[in-house]
Amino acid sequence: MTDTRKIAGLAALAAVSLLATACGGGQVGQSSGGSSSSDNKSLALIPGITAEPFYISMQCGAEAEAKAKGYTLKTQAPQKFDPADQTPIVTGILANKPAAVLIAPTDDKAMAGPMKQLKTAGVKVIEVDTSLQDTSVAESSISSNNEQGGKLAADTLAKLVGDKKGSVLVLNTTAGTSTTDAREKGFKEEITKYPNITYIGQQYTDNDAATSAQKVTATLSSNPDLLGVFATNLNTGEGAATGLRTAGKTGTVNLVGFDASPKEVSDLKDGSFQALIAQDPGTIGKDGVDQAIAALTGGSVTRNISTDLVSITKDDMDQQSKYFYKSSC
Structure with missing residues (x-):
């Protein structure tokens, strides 16, 4: 959205609290993983909105890949697909200082400022699903074509x-x-x-x-x-x-x-x-984690990655069931 109303300070504090208390279970807005290690293997995922199957499926893919690679992943999503709701979550992330943040910006202009704050603080930024017009902020952008x-x-x-x-x-x-x-x-x-x-x-x-x-x-x-x-x-x-x-x-x-x-x-x-x-949101989440790790470890980072899309009709839906989204991990 293009709403630019000011975010109250209490909202930022609430976002920090919510992020810190995340737990496992598969719903967007909940998280899995423990404390980050001394070499900071802590990642954060900020989807576009809470409790939406697309973003839940993305979270599932990201969580599984992070665990497989020895990283922790915490997820916090806004209640609305709105920069006014997403901005305080980004602000709260700065207090926890993860090594990298995977984020689906809810506006291609309004989220540029908050995301630049992450980059300035030394946090690697990976765009998943949506992206900014400003291509200088993120290390990589993963999305469907x-x-x-x-x-x-x-x-x-x-x-x-x-x-x-x-x-x-x-x-x-x-x-x-x-x-x-x-x-x-x-x-x-x-x-x-x-x-x-x-x-x-x-x-x-x-x-x-x-x-x-x-x-x-x-x-x-x-x-x-x-x-x-x-x-x-x-x-x-x-x-x-x-x-x-x-x-x-x-x-x-x-x-x-x-x-x-x-x-x-x-x-x-x-x-x-x-x-x-x-779409294939699970792969978007997986690729997002892989690109974050590559950025952190000096590996090869791909600036833009496109994932599969498929047309499904009633006649072929059974054959295409791998593309159905999840409601929990």
Whole structure:
């Protein structure tokens, strides 16, 4: 988000307390591992939001790799995908001084200042999932090829639509989110290849499922020829499914979601979604730990790493189950 309201001092203190009391169990906002050793093998993970299956899956991958490599990993996530919530957690991290921080910045500009503070303090910064516009802060950025994911969504939706004529909508999260903005960009470029489909643009949902549902029902009223919706992340997809269900348009309007949460997978199975574009968050977490260790030990660091994306439909979902996201580790 682009909210720049000031963060109260008490919020920073609370973030320090929450980070210090983390425990194992697999949920984002909880952590595993013990105290850092004298040579500082302590890592921290700051996802974009708490309790979201994508970030839980990322945490699981990061925790497993850290343990295998002899490092500890503590995780603390904001309650909202918002720099105002994420900033005090970053501030709190400075008090604990981990060797490296894996972070999914919640705004590609607003999080630059807090993340630069980590770098200035000697903490290695690794971006996972999202990234800053300023490429000088992080040692490495690991993410899905989100623009390509948007193109894959456009091709998938066009295949579902066939030769029918009509309009399609993109539901985005918040402006300034690098991953979802790239998905919309890829979709917008690719959908022009299909002359029977009219792209009516994107609408922002503030990453809120209820808002997403409202946007869908409103668009159906103003665009009765709506053939499809591409929802750029988990929350917008679940909200879009609700909106189509409420309007009695499930299956009639093709819904392509991004991500593969347990709820989305269930909705794909029952026909609420027609396709999902799934990422590989566990590998993003694993690669993030590997790049952090390389940066700390003088190993070879790769500046940008792209992970797999796959289109999943009801017909092939059993074969693609390895891409389904976790709700716990």
